[in-house]
Amino acid sequence: MRLTLSMLMLLLSMAVGVQAQDSYKEGVHYQALKQPVPTQDPTKIEVTEVFWYGCGHCFSFEPMIQQWKKGLDSDVTFVHSPAIWNGPMEVHARAFYVAKALNMFDKIHQPLFNALNIDRKRLANEKSLGQFFADFGVDAETFKKTYNSFGVVSQVSQANARARSYGIQGTPEIVVDGKYRVSASLAGSQEKMLQVTNYLVNKIRQEKS
Template sequence: MRIFLALIGLMVSLVACADGNAPEKYQAGVHYTVLDAPVRTADASKIEVTEVFWYGCGHCYHFEPLVQPWKKALADDVNFVQSPAMWNGAMELHARAFYVAKALGVSEQMHGPLFEAMNVAGKRLANEAEIQEIFVANGVDADKFTKAFSSFGVTGQVRQADARARSYRITGTPELVVEGKYRISAKEAGGQPQMLEVASFLIEKVRAERAK
């Protein structure tokens, strides 16, 4: 009997050890990339998830219906932010539109229309006048838009977003960055829904790291 109980105890110990050494579901270098130099987050008290996007990106447009409900379900200790990518002058204009909306307090009001203008209506939004037209059509005062568009505050945020994307070493859009150090692409994760699964995994990983 004692021998039997000892064998049972040994088996339980072996299983526990095996579980403790089991490989993680998502692997660095396979499903996500660990940045060589972590990027400072906006609020160190929270776990940050950043979506890097572009209004003219069809993949980003189709990612929106997935990421919005996921974002709303995040716990209070997670801070979700969006950061526009910009590799040329046109993308800088679109990034400026994003921060103009934030400055005027109409982000929720303008985010969808800006996506739809480029991805549904086929507008290029190649200059300030074309962007202003979208804002005015959605209830934003033209003079307020003009003042915000070239404001010091908006210009500073555009520059910061550009520097942030460079530090993330973004390879395309959309991409997610967790805690300023784990970057996720659809190619690595296996698709857009899987990007969110990997992000959820990394949020838990950061929680565990912080708990230690």
């Protein structure tokens, strides 16, 4: 019931937010990056969520972001980017890219959130994470090889550099088209984060047209 009510409140607040877009101001509800960060596909408006699997706020935001993604127009692309500022976060970032490399992101993503936030598992090293992936049919050798692969290590390094370029101060945060940063503390709530994001997407769409 709580999840259903949360989704209804999100849809209602977003509808109200459409009427209040003129009130969103730079430096108040969102921040412009001092230096724009290149996006993966310049032909699209890129919305990037910087997150951490062990973050309770990210865990509660996940159902909202999944619902929000369903309404995206074809000119908008959504990207997850793991935050990394300590050892366990790097391990979890590697898990994200291992799942991507093994084409099993959809199987791993929510269960990994659940393991850390509901089951209170730490999964803070390669061994424990390998056991987690084994529950999804990944043999130890495949996991070890992928976890330590050049591709995964490089993507983790790039994600770390990207978050630093964004000036991320916590998780979850959203960066719109490599130009604007949105957080719950700036927007006012997680629901309002998505309202401000919609506003910025439309702003960029108008600028591009």
